Amino acid sequence: MISITDMVAKAHASGDYNGLIELIPYAQVIGVNCERFGEEMVFRLPRNPDNLGNPTLPAIHGGVIAAFMELSAAFQVLLQTTTPELPKIIDFSVDYMRAGLDRDTFAMCQLERRGRRVTNCSVVAWQEKRTEPIATARAHFLVKPNES
Amino acid sequence: MRNPEIEARCQRFLDALAHIRKLGLRVIQADERRVTLVLPVQEQLACGKTKTYLLGGALTTLIDTASAVSTLCVLPEFEIAPTLDLRIDHMKSPAHSQPLYIQAECYRTTRSVMFTRATVYQTSVDEPVAFGIGTFMRLGTEVVDPKMRAVVEGEIERYEDDYPAKDQPPQDKREANA
Numbered sequence: 001m002i003s004i005t006d007m008v009a010k011a012h013a014s015g016d017y018n019g020l021i022e023l024i025p026y027a028q029v030i031g032v033n034c035e036r037f038g039e040e041m042v043f044r045l046p047r048n049p050d051n052l053g054n055p056t057l058p059a060i061h062g063g064v065i066a067a068f069m070e071l072s073a074a075f076q077v078l079l080q081t082t083t084p085e086l087p088k089i090i091d092f093s094v095d096y097m098r099a100g101l102d103r104d105t106f107a108m109c110q111l112e113r114r115g116r117r118v119t120n121c122s123v124v125a126w127q128e129k130r131t132e133p134i135a136t137a138r139a140h141f142l143v144k145p146n147e148s
Numbered sequence: 149m150r151n152p153e154i155e156a157r158c159q160r161f162l163d164a165l166a167h168i169r170k171l172g173l174r175v176i177q178a179d180e181r182r183v184t185l186v187l188p189v190q191e192q193l194a195c196g197k198t199k200t201y202l203l204g205g206a207l208t209t210l211i212d213t214a215s216a217v218s219t220l221c222v223l224p225e226f227e228i229a230p231t232l233d234l235r236i237d238h239m240k241s242p243a244h245s246q247p248l249y250i251q252a253e254c255y256r257t258t259r260s261v262m263f264t265r266a267t268v269y270q271t272s273v274d275e276p277v278a279f280g281i282g283t284f285m286r287l288g289t290e291v292v293d294p295k296m297r298a299v300v301e302g303e304i305e306r307y308e309d310d311y312p313a314k315d316q317p318p319q320d321k322r323e324a325n326a
Contacts, residue, residue, distance in 0.1 A: 026209075086204075096234075
């Protein structure tokens with residue numbers, strides 16, 4: 001079986017990150033995808049009627065937005081470190097600023113601190129303008145150091 | 149003491165959320181303060197390739213939903229209460245071969261804010277998989293959502309014509325979406 005480190009290297013080389021997203025089933029359920037722009041990764045949650053919560057607005061289910069941000073952070077940690085395993089979530093905190101409407105949502109992540117075992121990551125999610133976030137979040141992940 | 153009226157109300161709220169219908173989340177118990185939901189075992193969340201990350205992200209959705217539902221146990225009438233924030237601690241990886249239970253409680257309600265806590269567990273509530281605390285903003289009577297209110301209070305059968313009838317068992321919906 002191909003190792004996670006090899007999968008990450010392959011994804012970076014080809015620019016196709018779908019294989020990595022398939023590692024986390026819920027990321028596929030909600031439809032997360034990601035694209036690389038130079039050094040930056042932008043995560044996208046395409047508009048999907050199955051992700052809706054409040055049908056009146058209609059708005060994306062708040063939990064789905066939070067999960068999208070958590071998964072984006074997990075992928076960011078995976079792509080930016082040489083960990084041989086998927087990062088394991090320790091804690092996650094999200095602040096909601098605006099309703100997530102029924103359209104595409106984007107997220108960008110920033111590793112604020114990479115310790116030997118724990119990595120801190122912050123996430124911003126937006127729809128229309130990056131300067132008008134619908135939510136911000138931060139997460140800690142347990143990251144296994146690469147022995148080799 | 150279980151309260152069948154509150155249980156029915158919580159279930160009607162869950163059934164109005166498209167994403168929750170897809171996951172098949174159900175109310176198993178509710179009273180004036182807390183609610184317990186169950187997420188049945190399902191293949192769409194099972195991961196064969198790795199053992200370390202069985203339900204990544206999904207727990208966040210469950211805790212957010214259960215916390216929102218717990219506010220319905222407390223409020224005399226449906227109000228729109230958007231989530232202000234949510235914080236989750238993950239204590240251990242859940243086994244995907246067992247259903248997940250989420251017990252959520254709205255432990256304090258003020259005029260503007262509601263405070264919730266939720267525990268995710270499998271075998272016993274004393275062995276939590278994850279724990280979450282949340283705050284919800286009360287919009288009160290200033291902002292009304294008559295349609296959603298009518299659905300949650302059981303005054304109309306279904307949200308819209310293209311919505312499945314609420315008496316359709318969640319089991320079938322889950323299979324259709326799997």
